[in-house]
Amino acid sequence: MKANIACVLLALAVSSAAAQQLKATQADPCQAKGKMAADVTYCDRYWECIDGAAEQFDCPNGLVFAGRARGLLENCDYPWRGDSCEGKQLANTPVSVGPCDWKYGIFGHESSCIRYWTCWNSTATEQFCIGGLLYNEEKHACDWPEAVEGCQKHPLCKDDANGNVPLGKSCNRYWACQGGYPRLQRCPATLVFDKRSLRCTNPPTEDCEAPPPPPPEDDPNAPAGPAFVEEEEPAAPAPLV
Known part of the structure; x- marks a missing residue:
């Protein structure tokens, strides 16, 4: 019986010592310059000095403590914007609604x-x-x-994920596929896009003539060549769904 009592007292002593040690490691917000301190265990919890006493606060669901007047909301921010969760855990569990894994x-x-x-x-x-x-x-x-790994490629680039694709009847613009997704490009001045070689080249090509040269700058009375109409900006490729 005495042995059991001794074990209980020892357990209480160890528990009390652990509690005192935990309390000692938690920064006192009333001693902090900003009257606020991060929780020693949970990154989505903090302490604030209110009327001379430390009070505990939890961040909005999905956010973590960032500091006084910092972050997105109520002194808290997205977890990936800082390192406040290194070596810590979350006090709150996710509150999922529809596509939202957390409230924020x-x-x-x-x-x-x-x-x-x-x-x-x-x-x-x-x-x-x-x-x-x-x-x-x-x-x-x-x-x-x-x-970005694991995403479907755009139909324009289905034949060559890193090749060039003609842009309709355009002679100086084309789609450049990079990693399977098209980006609008323009050939350098005086060059045209060759739909056979799929690159910018010197004109003429089978489909494109050379653009007319501008009149000399030192002869303002020189007759202008044929009008060269700037093509309209093409619509972006249909988005992936």
Whole structure:
């Protein structure tokens, strides 16, 4: 019986010592310059000095502590914008609603590489990457296609993921495929795009004549050559769905 009591007392002593040690390692926000301190264990929790006493606060679901008057909301920010979670864990579990894994955050689309979701208090807004970019879930941002793995390629580049594709009847513009996604390019001045060799070359080609040269600058009365009409900007290739 005495042995059991001794074991219980020893366990209580160890527990009390651990609690005191944990309490000692937690910074006192009332001693901090900004009257605020990060929690020693959880990166989505912090302490603030209110009327001379330390009070505990949790960040909005999906955000982590960033510092006083810093971050996105209530002194908290997206986890990937800092290193506040290194060596720590989260105190709160995800609150998932629809495409939002957490109440606040940026999340990949379930069926598209060019779309993603921004979530604010569980309200999801669909966003689109532009200019041939794809959503990178590791960076939580739009990125160059070659940096994004596992996404489908654009139909324009199905034959050659890194080749050139003619742009309709245009003589000086074309699509350059990079990593399977097209980017609009223009041939240097005096060159035209050859639809056979799929590169910019000296005119004439089978489809394109040389553009008329401008009149000499020192002879303003010289007759102008045939009018060279600038082509309209082509529409962007149909987006992936």
